Amino acid sequence: MRKGFSVRHQPGFTAIAIACFALLYLPVVTLVVYAFNSAPSVAAWGGFSLHWFEVALTNSDVIDASVRSFQIATVAATLATVFATMAALATTRTRRYRGQTFIYAFINQPLMVPEIVTAVALLIIVAQLKAVTGYSGLGYLIAAHTAFCIPFAYLPIRARLENMDLSLERAAADLYAKPLYTFRRVTLPLLWPGILGAFMLAFVLSLDDVVITEFVKSGGQDTLPTYMLGQIRRGITPEMNAISTAFLLLSVVIVTLFFVVSRKRT
Amino acid sequence: MIRANRMTLLLAALIASTGIAHAEGELNIYNWGNYTSPEMVKKFEQAFDVKVTVTDYDSSDTALAKARQGGSGYDVVVVNQVYVPIWVKEGLLMELDPGQMENFKNVAPEWVNADFDPGRKYTVPWAVGTTGVVVNGDAYKGDADSWSIVFNPPEELKGKVNVVPELNDVMAAAIQYVGGEQCTADKAVLKKVRDVLVNAKADWIAMEYNTIEKMAAGDFKATLAWNGAGFRARMKNPAISFHYPREGYGVWSDNAAVLKDAKNVDNAKLFINFVMDPENAAMNSAFHGYANGIAGSEKFMPDTMKNAPEIVIPAERREGGQLQRLCSPEAQDLYKRIWTDLRK
């Protein structure tokens, strides 16, 4: 071998990769920096200030929207993770049975359809339901979010299930453990990091959703993203930057949690 | 296991909170974006111990569509005068009889009776304004008192003009530009209008509602916009000025009303009465930059507004103001088709 020749090196790849990472973070860092701008426009720098954070924190619309986002995300992510776990258990580690591919395709359908189409479909159906039942609470949003979170929760749980060692469960069966007991004491603990990871992914996706929520929401049901979309369309102030910074901080926390949980190799 | 139990409890609490209702009085307002003074809202909240939520809408069409669906959850809604007859006809507004309210006597005489709400049964004035041309004087120094800025931009402004995507305002302006009659359904005239619009679009850079900030930041150098927006933009950037086109310009009012399916009717009525008070109306005007149709509010308005060219129409242009009105269904249908052609 030639001296110093690295099998892994490809010319230019490292440079492009570093550039990509830098460019990925540059806009976001700029956004955060300008959140501390005392000038009211995002164009000129007027000096360091926490003013916009104060504005955002005392803005009751922002608080309302954030709380609502969290409520919807928690419920939707929980439901999605539970349903997805059940579905994953149903479709893995088995010989082919009737309808298995169908279930798989069905569950992944939300991934295959552009969001705008689902949003429009839900707009229509929710309009009808509102007229018929008179209910216009958060239920529609929660159902919609659960639906599109399920495939995202399903895939990682299924992957983890397929990589799991069956021998532990077989051992439990050999020891005359009932299936439900085996599930609770052996399968579930092994699966738990995968389930937590899936929950976090679903939670983040629900928090982030813009299009479907925008079309399905009723009066006064803004989530944080739809509130921001409205503000962006009408007039951007550094308050948006402050809100974005807070949101970003939250994402970093969740991603860190996610990595801590996943790194627990069982 | 104990950890799991605690987590379950936390989860249950979060889920339960989804259903908890607010204990104090509530009011939900549905209005144009950036159009409700937070200061005025706070004053109302404190005076009557009511929690107010303001939801913004982008365009009159969105508002109408949302309300028609029913179950919108809003109590008070602010509607452009052209749309008021539609809302009334669709049975969306509650018959208020604001004439009985305490503060109704403050409504300016010219707005007491309205074509669009005869006898003022459903609405009260929220804001009164005009539609015109806003120009950044640094980018263009010539005569800007004409719709040609928008429909046939001069060289310096080509590719820098924005047009607010509000159907009625743009159509009215285009008709005025070609010299047609208001609400005309004359196909020859409308063909000219369509051609003017479609050709002008090539010189536009955007069709957005966000004129104040984008004019101030220099993303747009000129725009078709409303006088209040022009005023606020000038406050941010003194080079900006508002102009009344000599071909004619639109005059309109936005009006507050109560939705028929409102849940907080008493609070809604309190609010309607509240906005007719001169001091409160002035507070609102100070925020959104428009006049308000409430007599006696002038003395409470900020000095910057009292003699602003955006609020006080120059004498030579007074004649050109055209009060907006709802056109015949035939005309409306033609306008809608031209508009869709334009926006595609």
Place this chain on the structure above:
Amino acid sequence: MTSANDLTTKLEAVDARRRWLLASPALLTIFLAAIGPLFIVLAYSFLTPGDYGDVKWQFSPDAWIGVFFERDIFDDTLSLATAHVDIFWRSVKLALITTVATLFFGFPTAYFMATRNERSRDLWQFLITIPFWTNLLIRTLAILQIIRNEGILNTALIKLGMIQEPIQILFTDTAILIGMVYVYLPLMVLPIYASLERLDFRLVEAGYDLYATRWRVLRKIILPLAKPGIIAGSILVFIPAIGAFVSPSVLGGGKNMMFSNLIELQFGQGRNWPLGSALSITVMIIVMAALLVYARNNSAKDERHA
């Protein structure tokens, strides 16, 4: 012997039923809130538009005709709906360019991540997941603030003396493209990284031992092995890109419409729900067709190699 077979089939049937039951909440939710509504959209596309939005329940093929043709307002002639074709073309074009661009930038990035040592690999994964899990609206807003006339990019270029006047980037197709590439890049990197992580570099080494150049090794060994990741990434980028809503809304200025904006218009100022429904179904058909072509192409290739 037959009774044993009967027993196994019976057990299998019971097992299958139990599995269906387990999967049912997921299936039901998705049917009610994702697939089922699509049928209603299809139904709506055959109705008449109401006066102020919504629909009148009478049959009309106008919506579907309106997808492909337009009737001139003044002389009633029917012609090809060029505006729709323009928007369709812009959406497909931008989605394709986005996919290629994210591939061009994403592949080296994923490769770089996969060739780090074990410990730092976690760090790089962490660094790429953060933008991925950051709200798309926030990321688009960040791009807006950079490319606008008084934004960082223009201000920097003017200060460096490279340009006199700010370059108009915002409100153009380029702005939308920049926004989409920025937002979808992590979606391309992660699947490719997953593929490349499993790459056995001894195969690469073998290539070099046989005196192949770096370029040949890349083309003939690395790329084919990374193919599943590349395909997954391309699909994960192309589908959201063609239906993108936020990027054209915020960065396009209302003039450069993509599919989703056109559809939104029908439910707003266009007051034509049936047309909006028909357009939505059209988008779906296009996406399904693209997926089918891809799937068929893939299995054909696999057969050839086998």
